[in-house]
Amino acid sequence: MDLSYTLEQDAFRAEIRSWLAANKPANPLVTLECREGYDQHVAWERQLASGNWGMVTWPEAYGGRGLDLIQWLIFEEEYWGSGAPLRANQNGIFLLGPTIMEYGTEEQKARFLTPMAAGEVIWAQAWSEPGAGSDMAAIKTTAYRDGDHYVINGQKTWSSRASFADWGFGLFRTEEGSQRHKGLSFVLFDLDTPGITRRPIRQLHGHPGFAELFFDDVRVPVENRLAGEGEGWKVAMATAGFERGLMLRSPGRFQATARRLVELFRKHEADAAPSAREAVAKAWMDTQAYAYNTYAVAAKIMAGGSIGAEASLNKIFWSELDRAMNRTAMQLLGAAAELRRFDDGSMNDWLEGYIFSLSGPIYAGSNEIQRNITAERLLGMPRVGAG
Amino acid sequence: MDMLIAPERLELAEAVRDYLSGTHGPEVLRRLDAGPNRDPAIWQGLVEMGLTGLLVPEEHEGLGMGLLDAALIARECGRAALAEPLVDSAFVAVPWLLAQDQTDDLAAIAAGEQRVLPAHTINGWQADGDGEALDSVDPLRNLSALPADASDDPHLLDLGALMSAAQLVGLAEAMLDQAVEYSKIREQFGQPVGGFQALKHKLADVAVALEFARPVAWRAAQAMDDGAASAPVHVSHAKIAATDAAFLAAESAIQVHGAMGYTYEVDLHFWMKRAWALGGAWGSRAFHLKRVDDAVIGGALAIGPEHTFA
The missing domain is CATH 1.20.140.10 (Butyryl-CoA Dehydrogenase, subunit A, domain 3)
Structure with a gap:
């Protein structure tokens, strides 16, 4: 264990800090969940790529910088610390990207990773179906082989970013008559392929952040399949591991929220409840604990280890921590909590943050599913009945 | 920057875990609870593993290891609900003595012949001390009244x-x-x-x-x-x-x-x-x-x- 950064790491931190200071949008962008905001965020994604900051851990050949996970964490700390916008392509760079890196062919890596890092292709994910939410192995949408194409029929839902994105990735049943985890394949598809209908779904906050996708004889080339036919579940679990375990929610984002919460508390200190004071101290403690744990996971991966079922512990922790911090802010704001804009005209980011935080314990596998995984796979508790 | 605990650092803690799980199971806790709750044989076993000298510098016949190593072993002491005052003497008092350059007793502590039981004003009691006995809910803790010379460091x-x-x-x-x-x-x-x-x-x-x-x-x-x-x-x-x-x-x-x-x-x-x-x-x-x-x-x-x- 060594709690100090190297000179090289310090220099890297200084480099990203100064780039962000010079290039970060001067004003907050409109929310990513609507058309106008999506376009602004994609433009920012391309500006990041122009500075070669799209995905620093990827090899240079694919638009990355070939850096290690500690440098990625430093990048993330500076990124979120500077107040830079959300990443429009997070489904691509943090979930699909590492999965392609592990399972893709050289041809697929060149074809998909480079435009992903450049922000030229924005990705949506398509896991859930109306009858397959927490029980993802209940997937029914089929992609049966017809020569050198799959023909997709069925329906996906809660597809993040799909209202506006360019491409999607998901799990489809490629073997007729197959059941549960078997016979599924991981397929990438252009969202503008004939036969795909997108129906944006209005979310709690009023914006169409996700969509339903209807597939009607959608023809997708077989070379868009990642890994072998029928190996989709294994690939999807790897993606989920990245999602829950390391990349999707880096600690910097929550540490920045904790700092904003401390600042909010200082403004409201005179009329704050004693419980809020403890909640604010706890926000710092828990975000720090999450950061230490993430640094340890990164070091473990760098030493040749992998992320296992402990990713579920992570997902439970960050999602419930985020909700608790935003709830504390709502309580501190009191009567102003419901205002979309404060008296001074600034956006009430805490309201947006609180609403968004309610989705954390649901998406990427509900926290109930994560608790089952924790109990059964980490603790070894019995799998019996419906439990 | 490295938050990983090196595998070789974990080896000693794992050896302590194995030793305690083999020699200090619940049946031992019950025996201690029923009779005298300190056992020289258990203490001697800890001494022989070098644990009393873990933080004592090598020039005073110790192992000269660090607080992270000690914390990893304190965790094992917790896992075994160890009753002997190893943590208090070897992992709390020793580094405190070292910080004050009080090195006279270190070799005896490392050898297990002497224990230093810390007394701090924040606690209001001393564990394994000599004062008037206090009754803890934990039958394996021996508390006594705080001595007058307790530290507030x-x-x-x-x-x-x-x-x-x-x-x-x-x-x-x-x-x-x-x-x-x-x-x-x-x-x-x-x-x-x-x-x-x-x-x-x-x-x-x-x-x-x-x-x-x-x-x-x-x-x-x-x-x-x-x-x-x-x-x-x-x-x-x-x-x-x-x-x-x-x-x-x-x-x-x-x-x-x-x-x-x-x-x-x-x-x-x-x-x-x-x-x-x-x-x-x-x-x-x-x-x-x-x-x-x-x-x-x-x-x-x-x-x-x-x-x-x-």
């Missing part, structure tokens, strides 16, 4: 709090293990009770609390070893996180055991009582929360994503 307090946090991690881990094992064998409604989600989710919450208490404790130990100015804040964070995890583990474990958990017959109570004791020792929750509060809300510590290791 914050450095001693930090060492005591850090090593309590490490023991609490081990205590919580042991209680979680006991609850999981019991949930596999106790059957109701025709199945092991551990198959019910209500119990799975309860114990999953303990696993989460532990996962995010452990790195805090190790980071605090390293910060103290480094002599970092911010170390006291990280020690307080560790004490709070470990205490909360241990109380959650205790309450969840007794619930999983049902009425059996409320008996003296089931082993759980030894661990639970030690957790209650150490949770309040070396600074209450209020004390440690105030130190975090002063640093974070008071502004003494740089916070936010750019300051993870401030």
Whole structure:
């Protein structure tokens, strides 16, 4: 264990800090969940790529910088610390990207990773179906082989970013008559392929952040399949591991929220409840604990280890921590909590943050599913009945 | 920057774990509870492993290891609910003596011939001291009245709090293990009770609390070893996180055991009582929360994503 950064790491931190200071949008962008905001965020994604900051851990050949996970964490700390916008392509760079890196062919890596890092292709994910939410192995949408194409029929839902994105990735049943985890394949598809209908779904906050996708004889080339036919579940679990375990929610984002919460508390200190004071101290403690744990996971991966079922512990922790911090802010704001804009005209980011935080314990596998995984796979508790 | 504990550093702690699980099981706790609750043979075994000299510098016949190594072994002492005052003497008092350049007794301490039992005003008692006896809920703790010359040195307090946090991690881990094992064998409604989600989710919450208490404790130990100015804040964070995890583990474990958990017959109570004791020792929750509060809300510590290791 060594709690100090190297000179090289310090220099890297200084480099990203100064780039962000010079290039970060001067004003907050409109929310990513609507058309106008999506376009602004994609433009920012391309500006990041122009500075070669799209995905620093990827090899240079694919638009990355070939850096290690500690440098990625430093990048993330500076990124979120500077107040830079959300990443429009997070489904691509943090979930699909590492999965392609592990399972893709050289041809697929060149074809998909480079435009992903450049922000030229924005990705949506398509896991859930109306009858397959927490029980993802209940997937029914089929992609049966017809020569050198799959023909997709069925329906996906809660597809993040799909209202506006360019491409999607998901799990489809490629073997007729197959059941549960078997016979599924991981397929990438252009969202503008004939036969795909997108129906944006209005979310709690009023914006169409996700969509339903209807597939009607959608023809997708077989070379868009990642890994072998029928190996989709294994690939999807790897993606989920990245999602829950390391990349999707880096600690910097929550540490920045904790700092904003401390600042909010200082403004409201005179009329704050004693419980809020403890909640604010706890926000710092828990975000720090999450950061230490993430640094340890990164070091473990760098030493040749992998992320296992402990990713579920992570997902439970960050999602419930985020909700608790935003709830504390709502309580501190009191009567102003419901205002979309404060008296001074600034956006009430805490309201947006609180609403968004309610989705954390649901998406990427509900926290109930994560608790089952924790109990059964980490603790070894019995799998019996419906439990 | 490396938050990984090197495998070779874990080896000694793992050897201690194996040794204690082989020689210091629940039957030993029951024997100690029934008779004299200190056993020279157990102490001698710890001495022979070199643990009394773990933090004593090599020139004084010790192993010259660091506070992180000691914290990893304190965790094992918690896991075994060890009654002998190894942690207090070798991991709390020794580094405190070293910090004051008091080296006269170190060789005797390393050899196991002498113990130094720390007395700090924050506790109001001394463990394994010579004063008038006090009655602890933990039958394996020997408390006595605080001596008049007790210290109020914050450095001693930090060492005591850090090593309590490490023991609490081990205590919580042991209680979680006991609850999981019991949930596999106790059957109701025709199945092991551990198959019910209500119990799975309860114990999953303990696993989460532990996962995010452990790195805090190790980071605090390293910060103290480094002599970092911010170390006291990280020690307080560790004490709070470990205490909360241990109380959650205790309450969840007794619930999983049902009425059996409320008996003296089931082993759980030894661990639970030690957790209650150490949770309040070396600074209450209020004390440690105030130190975090002063640093974070008071502004003494740089916070936010750019300051993870401030």
